[in-house]
Amino acid sequence: MGPDSREASFEPVHDLIDIRHRQAERRAHPDGQCAQKPAEAEVLAWGGVSDILVSNEVVSSRKLARLAALTNMSKISICADSAIVVDQIEAVAESSATRLTVLVEIDVSGGRCGVEPGEPATALSVRIARSRHLVFGGLQSYQGRAQHLRTEQERRDAIGQAAARTADTVAAIRRQKLECAIIGGAGTGTFAHEAASGVYNELQAGSYAFMDADYARNRPAPDFEQSLFVLSTVMSAARPGIAVLDCGHKGIAIDSGLPLVHARQDIDYAGASDEHGSLILRSDPGSLAIGETLRLVPGHCDPTVDRYDWYVGMSGKRVECVFPVAARGMMQ
C-alpha cells in the first residue's frame, strides 16, 4: 500500500477552505480532509469537502450530534479510544438516524490519546463493527512526538516502532474478519517513513504547506520552503542596536521557540510581550529604521495561523490573493 492522497491537518491548513480546494485539484483523491474539532468539520462541509475525518476524539453528545448532522452533506469519520465513547457515538448516530464511521486511535508512543495497540485496539474495533449505526473505519496511528525528533535516525526508529505496532494491530483486527479501510498517521517531520513502511495507507501531513522554524531545525530539514510569514513593522528604535517590532504574543506563537527574522540573519527576535517584539541587531546598529518591515518566520505555524482572520498571498511584492482563515477559532 502506498500513501493515499487524503490531505490532513493536525496543521493549520485545516483553517482554510481555499487551500484545501487547491490541494484537491492536484491530487487523485478528490476531496478528503482532516479536522480536529466538529466546528472545523462544519466549515469544511459547508465549503464542499465531501470526505472529512475528525482525526481526534470527541466526547460530548452535543458535539457528536453536530457531526451527525453533517452526514447529510459529507462523509464523516471520527476517532475513538474508549468503549464509553464508542457507545456514546452509537447512541448519537442512532438518535440522528444516520451512520458514522469510527476509526480506533492507537497510542504508538505519541503519549497523548489512543488505546493500546494489539488486543485492546482489536476489542474496540470489534465493538465499533458490532454497533448498528457505526462503520468501522480503520486505525488512526499518529506519532506526534516523532515529528520534531532532530535526527533522521531517531525519526526513522520511532516510526519503525509505530509501524510495527500498527501492523500487528491490523493483523489482529483482520483475524476478527475486519478490514482497516484507513490506516492513517504521519506528519511533516516523518511522512517519508510512514510512506516507506508499507503499513500506512493515508498520510496526514499538513505543516509542509507553510513550514515553520521548529520544523526547519530537524536534520535534515523537511524539503519544503518557508511560505508562511508574519509581516511586521519596526515601531521604535530609541537606542542603538535595539529595536521594537509591532508583533508579539497576540501575533505569533512562541510555544515552539521565538520567531526568526527572514533573510536578516543579523537580527535576533529576542523577546515578546503582548503586542511587541524586541529585536537585537548584531550588525550595523543603524541598519534598521523606524517603519521598516520585516518578515517573521513563526516558531510554530499552526497556532500562529489560528490568530489571524486572513491570509495575504504574495507573488513577489504583489498581493495575488486574500484567503479567509475560514476555521479560525473553531475550537468546539
Place this chain on the structure above:
Amino acid sequence: MGPDSREASFEPVHDLIDIRHRQAERRAHPDGQCAQKPAEAEVLAWGGVSDILVSNEVVSSRKLARLAALTNMSKISICADSAIVVDQIEAVAESSATRLTVLVEIDVSGGRCGVEPGEPATALSVRIARSRHLVFGGLQSYQGRAQHLRTEQERRDAIGQAAARTADTVAAIRRQKLECAIIGGAGTGTFAHEAASGVYNELQAGSYAFMDADYARNRPAPDFEQSLFVLSTVMSAARPGIAVLDCGHKGIAIDSGLPLVHARQDIDYAGASDEHGSLILRSDPGSLAIGETLRLVPGHCDPTVDRYDWYVGMSGKRVECVFPVAARGMMQ
C-alpha cells in the same frame, strides 16, 4: 494628584466593548479607554467610547490616517518616542484636516519602547507642542517589567525609580511652559505604587478584571479574584493517572507558564500540543472521567482572550450573558 479613572488596557479588557461600558458606569471619568492598535481604537470608537488613548507607537501613515479619521467620533490620543514619528503624525493630521493629541512615551526601564526621560523627552514634547496639528498630551510612563517582579519590595523599588524619573521629566517639561495633562502608566502588578507616588494621574491596569496564574504568583498576589477560565473537557483517559484535555495551544496561552486547573490542586496540566492538554493526576487515578469538564486558569490572560470570539458570563452554574470579544484579532 490622585489616580484618574481612565480604564486602560495593555490587557485583554480592550477587546470588549461591553465590559468597558460596565467599567464606565462605575467610574467618575465616563468614557476613557486605552488601546494598543488603531484597529482596536476603531472598535472602541464604533462602540461609543469618547476618549481613546492608543498607549503605543503607530508608525505607518495609513494606520495613522485611520486614527485621524476617528477624530470625527472620539477624542484620539497616541504615543510617540521619536521625532520622525512626531513629524509623520503631524503630516497625517494636517492632510486629514484634524488635530491629534500626542503623548511622549518615556522608557522608565521597561526596556521596550520609549525615549529617554529628561532632556530627550522634553525636546520631543516641545516638538509636539510646536506642531500645528498636534496637541501635547503628556507622558506615557509604563514600567512593564515591574508588573511581575515577585516581591513587593522589588516592585516598589522599580516603580519608585520610574516615578522619580517621570517627575523629573514633568518638571523639565514644565520649565518649557508645557503641562502634562496625562501622566499615565501602571498595571495590575504595581498600580498601588504609581497611585501612591503622587506623580501619576492615570492608572492603566487592565488584567485585574480577569487575573491569571502569572499575576497570582506575585507576592502578595494582587487582591482580585480569578474571573477568567477556559472551560475544557477530558477527552481521553486511556491510562491510569493520565488524562488528555481538549484544550491546547490554540485555546490557551502558555507564554507565561502552563495553565492551572481551578479547584483541583491534585491535577497538573503538564503539557500542551495544538488541540490537546496532558493532565497528570497526583491523587486517585480514577477521579477523572472522560467527559468531565475542568476550568483552566490561563497563565496569561491577554493572549488567551485574544483567541476567542465570545465570553460566556456565568453566575454560578447559570449562563448570565454572552459578550463578543469585539476587538479580537485587531492587530493592525
